[in-house]
Amino acid sequence: MTADADYIRTEAIEVWRRSFFRVAAIVVLVVVVTLMMVRWFLQQPVTRAADWLRRLRHGEADVEEGAKEFGYLVPLAREVTTLAENLTQARFAAETEARLRDQAEHLWTAERLAVHVRDRLGSGQLFVVSHREPFIHMRKKGRTECIVPPSGLVTAIEPVLQACDGTWIAHGSGNDDRAHVDDHDRLRVPPGENRYTLRRVWLSPEEETGYYEGFSNEGIWPLCHIAHTRPIFRVSDWNYYQSVNKKFADVVLDEINGTRHPVIFVQDYHFALLPAIIKNARPDARIAMFWHIPWPNPEFFSICPWQAELVNGLLGADVIGFHLQSYCNNFLDTVDRTLEARTDWEQFSIRRNGHVSNVRPYPISVAWDESTENSSPEVDRDVAGLSRGNGVPQPGGPSLVKKDEQAPQVSQIGRAIVPDMLRRELGIDGEHLVLGVDRMDYTKGIVERLLAVEMLLQEHPWYLEKITFVQIASPSRTGIQKYADLRVEVEGTVERINRTFQTSAWKPVVLIQRQCSHSEVARYYRAADLCLVTALHDGMNLVAKEYVAARNDCDGVLVLSKFAGAAQELRDALLVNPYDVAQVKEAIITGLAMPVEERRLRMTRMRHQVKEYNVYRWASRILADLCAVRIEDDILAVAMNRSQRKRA
Ligand code: F6P
DSSP states (O other): OHHHHHHHHHHHHHHHHHHHHHHHHHHHHHHHHHHHHIIIIIIHHHHHHHHHHHHHHTTOSOTTHHHHHTTTOHHHHHHHHHHHHHHHHHHHHHHHHHHHHHHHHHOOOHHHHHHHHHHHHTTOOEEEEESSOSOEEEEETTEEEEEOOSOHHHHHHHHHHHHHOOEEEEEOOSTTGGGGOOTTSEEEESTTTOOEEEEEEOOOHHHIIIIIIIIIIIIIHHHHSOSSOOOOOOHHHHHHHHHHHHHHHHHHHHHHTTOSSOEEEEESGGGTTHHHHHHHHOTTSEEEEEOOSOOOOHHHHTTSTTHHHHHHHHTTSSEEEESSHHHHHHHHHHHHHHSSOEEETTTTEEEETTEEEEEEEOOOOOOOOHHHHTSOHHHHHHHTTOOOOOOOOOTTOSTTSOTTOOOOOOOOTTOOOOOHHHHHHHTOOOSEEEEEEEESOGGGOHHHHHHHHHHHHHHOGGGTTTEEEEEEEEOOOTTSHHHHHHHHHHHHHHHHHHHHHOBTTBOSEEEEOSOOOHHHHHHHHHHOSEEEEOOSSBSOOHHHHHHHHHOTTSOOEEEEETTBGGGGTOTTSEEEOTTOHHHHHHHHHHHHHOOHHHHHHHHHHHHHHHHHTOHHHHHHHHHHHHHTSOOOHHHHHHHHHHHHHHHO
16 A cells, blocks of 8 residues: 555656656746747847937937837837937937027128018118119110119118118119109119118209218218318308208108107218207107218318217217227217217217217128139139130230340239130230229229329339239219319329320220129129229228129239228238329239239138128128117107107
């Protein structure tokens, strides 16, 4: 019995043992299989997904790659992929914003100005007032042409209005202007683009003579420019100046009627009385005045019999802008000596009759076109019909060269010969183009510049048949005697130089006396080896900046008067005293001989300056300062009541 029981126990133990091993084997198998499955189906995809996420974080992987890394974990993959997409988008947005912020700190564009001004204006509107209108309709030989006048002011303000819309109030000076306005003397411009409103103001011939030619241009213009032309002050001109200022003020008040928070930007010496007239009628209006010409020292300004009235008129503005700090200083000095007012030299502000005017320098500039910056200069030259040659002068070539004359080193690389098409148009055969672009104005130093060219040809006959000086002189203020005299003098000087030096194949000076379009002038800018901007005195001078802006090939040399406001910024120009004819002549020689590396370095630095401090930045600074002016609530309430009563 005992033996039987032992057998059963042994068998049971054996069964248990076998079962144990079987179960253990199964467990091991299950564990191994599970581990393998975990490894194959979970760990590997998770590792790959983690690796993908890490690469995504470093910006090394695409979002689409993610789905396949997750394998069968599709719902999870979907969620993580969405998350990854959001992450990528957020990173892109942050980068874009950072890049824009970085660029924006430097570069002002039309778009940025538009946003900037709209933000600051809020529900307000921009109104610009100037004498010169941006588009003139002229009828000639049965055809009407729409002309953009040669005015630094128009060059600067037009892009601002294009960017921000608004209303530009100006004198309608074209003989066909009336045919192009509506019943309210308004039209949308530029023609065909309709970006902003131009409101034309009509003047009688007597008003034009007295206010524009007389008081503005025979009085204030020579008063503010040190060009040794005596200012003329006539009582009758002063009377017209006052009445025309009043006339423009009435138009402005009409335009802003019903507008809350109007922002008014008055331009130049034609309207010194306007700010005070408007401020009296609409104390809620924010008014900026920009004086586009120099402001002389108080002794000079005191020549004007109506200096107190002019200064008082200007002080109606909340912001008064000049190109340079020195003009601001002169203005504060003038106020100190002319009127009862509190000048604050710390803040550069003036308090008079409870109203504060801030006086600031805002150096004006030109528009900067980003799109042309990286365009190929070669393409531009082709578009303009220009060709590029080495332009190497052949020593001993022309018959008039003195035997012992040493050929100056003229830099060869990248130097353009006067392009074929221009040459054909002008009938010239010089290899190097020296350029001047101005209004025919005695402040521009055109005669002195011609004398420098004459001296160059006299003293260095090697340049004969090598250079051609093209002077574009657009007719300006032709009704004024001094301007008529200047024209005769310029023509006489050009004639003398040509008579002395010209050959059958070559003319040293070409004088173009007509208004050239922007694109036409740009062709000359791009073709000119050297641009002469030798004004005797100039608030800023935008030709200097236009030349730099046009040179997207980073070539060309600028010779610039140290008496032009632009000289404060364009330090890489060859700066000259325009009265020193020999110095200007030397600058031409230096410029033409300048090695290409130096030309490029100088031009690149000047382009950087003009790009950074372009007209959009100029406008943004003035308008931001103006919009920041606080108008007290009680003033606002009074003004709105007045405006409502007027409308009723
Ligand atoms: O740049 C100075 C300036 O007086 C501008 O104000 C004016 O528009 C420009 O010269 C041209 O003068 P005008 O308008 O008399 O032709």
